Amino acid sequence: MNHITRTPVPLSPAQLLSDTRRPQHTPAGLVGDTPLLWIGEPFTAAGRGFWTKLEGHNPGGIKDRTALHMVRAARERGQLLPGARIVESTSGTLGLGLALAGAAYGHPVTVVTDPGMEPLMTGLLTAYGAAVELVDTPHPTGGWQEARRHRVEELLAIHSDAWCPDQYNNPDNVAAYAPLAHELVAQLGRIDTLVVSVGTGGHSAGIASVLRTYFPELRVVGVDTTGSTIFGQPAGPRLMRGLGSSIYPRNVAYDLFDEVHWVAAPEAVWAARTLARHHYATGGWSVGAVALVARWAARTLPAEHRIVTVFPDGPQRYVGTVFDDSYCRTHGLLGHLPADDPDEIDHPSEKIVSRWTRCTRIIDPLTNTATGVQQLTIAGVAR
Numbered sequence: 067m068n069h070i071t072r073t074p075v076p077l078s079p080a081q082l083l084s085d086t087r088r089p090q091h092t093p094a095g096l097v098g099d100t101p102l103l104w105i106g107e108p109f110t111a112a113g114r115g116f117w118t119k120l121e122g123h124n125p126g127g128i129k130d131r132t133a134l135h136m137v138r139a140a141r142e143r144g145q146l147l148p149g150a151r152i153v154e155s156t157s158g159t160l161g162l163g164l165a166l167a168g169a170a171y172g173h174p175v176t177v178v179t180d181p182g183m184e185p186l187m188t189g190l191l192t193a194y195g196a197a198v199e200l201v202d203t204p205h206p207t208g209g210w211q212e213a214r215r216h217r218v219e220e221l222l223a224i225h226s227d228a229w230c231p232d233q234y235n236n237p238d239n240v241a242a243y244a245p246l247a248h249e250l251v252a253q254l255g256r257i258d259t260l261v262v263s264v265g266t267g268g269h270s271a272g273i274a275s276v277l278r279t280y281f282p283e284l285r286v287v288g289v290d291t292t293g294s295t296i297f298g299q300p301a302g303p304r305l306m307r308g309l310g311s312s313i314y315p316r317n318v319a320y321d322l323f324d325e326v327h328w329v330a331a332p333e334a335v336w337a338a339r340t341l342a343r344h345h346y347a348t349g350g351w352s353v354g355a356v357a358l359v360a361r362w363a364a365r366t367l368p369a370e371h372r373i374v375t376v377f378p379d380g381p382q383r384y385v386g387t388v389f390d391d392s393y394c395r396t397h398g399l400l401g402h403l404p405a406d407d408p409d410e411i412d413h414p415s416e417k418i419v420s421r422w423t424r425c426t427r428i429i430d431p432l433t434n435t436a437t438g439v440q441q442l443t444i445a446g447v448a449r
């Protein structure tokens with residue numbers, strides 16, 4: 067038998083490069099332009115699914131975008147002097163971003179955190195040259211976040227030229243996400259619903275505000291954790307990190323949200339683990355929580371409705387928690403198959419929620435003084 071051997075014509079370097087990311091001279095150039103992945107069956111119902119932006123493909127995670135943008139802007143304004151120290155409170159992801167920004171722009175970095183931060187994160191931050199400051203006692207009312215903020219203030223007093231990005235209130239944390247929104251528009255063309263986790267409020271505000279200019283009918287679904295104060299529930303114990311808060315970050319753009327879902331830790335664990343097993347792409351608490359809500363949206367909205375969600379980071383940080391059987395057993399997180407649908411409440415003050423719950427009434431607890439949070443406190447049930 068005669069075989070015809072064809073010699074392949076080599077593609078020109080220009081053609082090859084058009085499908086490849088360009089070589090970078092600095093690690094900051096590796097941030098952004100992240101991939102988008104379809105999540106369908108078996109995680110979702112047959113014929114349904116959603117798109118997810120994999121921000122874990124940034125060197126440190128989603129907050130690389132924030133850190134670089136905040137540092138760049140502060141330097142341009144003269145708020146951050148050349149070589150001055152950066153001091154910030156973070157549960158981890160922003161710390162990695164700041165370590166990257168510090169390396170890119172030549173600033174030492176101090177990260178203030180609490181005992182909930184995973185050993186892997188402490189190890190990574192230290193390896194990247196950041197100083198890690200651990201607070202050991204939660205603030206009586208503001209929890210760990212408030213305790214961390216106090217320590218940041220002490221450090222700013224010690225280092226006279228130090229600068230704190232204040233990710234909770236700095237508008238540059240929001241502005242940092244315009245490129246992510248533009249990437250989504252370029253990647254998908256049309257978006258009907260955005261499902262996003264909320265911590266400082268930065269990425270939800272930054273992405274949703276830009277997407278609304280392209281798609282005025284865009285539905286924005288916020289995802290928070292039970293025990294978080296952001297959307298008007300009283301502060302409670304929180305196992306999940308990244309999303310949620312025990313304070314009231316001013317970067318949360320309340321007017322952009324159509325609804326909020328509070329998700330409990332066992333439900334997020336189920337979703338993160340199921341995604342890992344069947345779709346490889348997964349993450350931790352916030353990924354599990356947004357995936358659970360996006361899965362529900364994919365089943366309940368019309369099939370042609372295009373749903374997008376953001377996975378802020380990957381699974382590595384959570385091998386000792388979300389993906390660790392003994393940790394999960396200790397915290398009673400295993401064996402809870404989430405309900406198909408969330409509970410519904412009409413107002414955030416209606417009751418303290420302890421499982422997946424949805425509310426289409428969005429209130430800003432700081433400006434809406436007549437919220438039921440106060441009533442709950444008076445009734446003695448708030449923690």
Ligand SMILES: Cc1ncc(COP(=O)(O)O)c(C=O)c1O
Pocket residue numbers: 129158159160263264265266267268269270307308309310352353378379
């Ligand atoms: C893993 C993870 N998910 C979600 C969030 C919430 O994002 P944002 O602060 O932009 O609201 C954070 C914030 O730190 C995070 O680290």
